[in-house]
Amino acid sequence: MGERQGEHFPGPITVFQETRLPERATPAGYSALIDAYDLAVPLPRQLTATGQHHRITEGGGWRIMTPRHAPAATLDGHLTFALKYEGLDLAVLKRLFQATGPAPIVELVENRPTGGYARRIWFLHEWLLGAQLDLPDAQAGRYVPAVDPAQQWAIHGENSPRHRVRNNLPGTPAFCPLIFRTPALERSVELDLARRARELVADVPRDVIARTAAFLLLEDSKSSYAIEGEHPPQDRIQRWGRAIGEAGRHPLDEDELHRLQRTVIGDARFVTLGLRAEGGFVGEHDRQSRLPLPQHISARPEDLDALVEGLVAFDRGPAQALDPVLAAAALAFGFVYIHPFEDGNGRIHRYLIHHVLAERGFNPPGLVFPVSAAILDRLDDYRRVLETYSARLLPVIDWVPTETGNVHVRNDTGDFYRFFDATPQAEFLYSCVERTIEQDVPDEAAFLRQYDAFRSEVTAMVDMPDHTVDLLFRFLRQGDGRLSRRAREREFAALTDAEAARVEAVYERLFSEA
Known part of the structure; x- marks a missing residue:
């Protein structure tokens, strides 16, 4: 099958799936594989092609490489190119392996049994599909990482002797978002904001920090409701604030998520609590027809149990070995894309950020960074970040409206919520955390000191x-x-x-x- 499909790899083009290339070029790597095997997957944020010029250019969501980078027009050639230059896109790889069947992958490995890329492809096939190929264990070749840590964030991981590959994937087959290394994220991680937060607290009197923490906690709770366009009574804001203050103290599991939903909803007379039994979407309805106009379509109800189990396994396992802010971004945005509940998803999504940061000791004890307040101030940016994936997800979801104005998804979409590129979300979250540490916390502490001085001088008069x-x-x-x-x-x-x-x-x- 691999050889026959090789004849159908695209030649030079100017338009790819309604997206215009910056210049006439030949799709390479994932773009070529998606086209050749007709894969219905969310397109990578950046696609790659090879052009006629001897310089690498980027623009319009494309990276145009030189003729000397052009791979052989074969499954092996484009897969190797993708791993070498584009990193891992697990959703594309899984759909590709399902489309090719096992025989071409077996042949690929047999042709290069000691090759690093061949063994990585072999490992990824078995890891993603959960079944062994008809191949003997590798006998030679140095261990190579499944994820190239120079391209994407990874964990140390464990060796897989069968493939002579180090499994450094930052997740499990049930949930594994990936984050690319970017200059913005490299800079953010190097700032060591956790250390900066500890230094900040050490320079402020304990009573001032306690009052700062109390104010910021309430502000975060209020902001989290405001992001959803809600203005609940003060008692609900305070109740949710207390829940945020306890973030990181309880292990994350499905029961804990249900407890959080009950807390955030309060009056559940008109809400069905627990995992959705029907479809879900974020968007509006047409005024005349009442047909759904989705901006995001949530995971199918039949996939929710497995996806939530994947979130929990990620939080308890690989997330512990990732940078805390990166882990928080992957977990929290993965949750909100899955949207497992009928209501309360947005606030629980932001709670999960606090959960990871507190559990990992990123923020000083008793101090909650007002991440929701920072998000509220950048609401348009927040929505754009959410849409960076939702907009690429929508075109590959086959859905029909229901009689109740909901959506019913007809195709298998579970993997699109397990595997996504969380880079924009991680960059956004890191910028929000940086703002809270460098601006919000010191500003509120400084204000309280000034206010205390004001009160002291006034009462002296x-x-x-x-x-x-x-x-x-x-x-x-x-x-x-x-x-x-x-x-x-x-x-x-x-x-x-x-x-x-x-x-x-x-x-x-x-x-x-x-």
């Missing part, structure tokens, strides 16, 4: 209880440092003109640059 000082402060903030006529005539009529002027001067000195 005029004896008043804390709640009155707080009211005075709020009036000054609303008036840009000046007490309004209403405040002077009513709540603070007892202040003399000289005292009011001195209070305003204290505020000006302490908060003029705030």
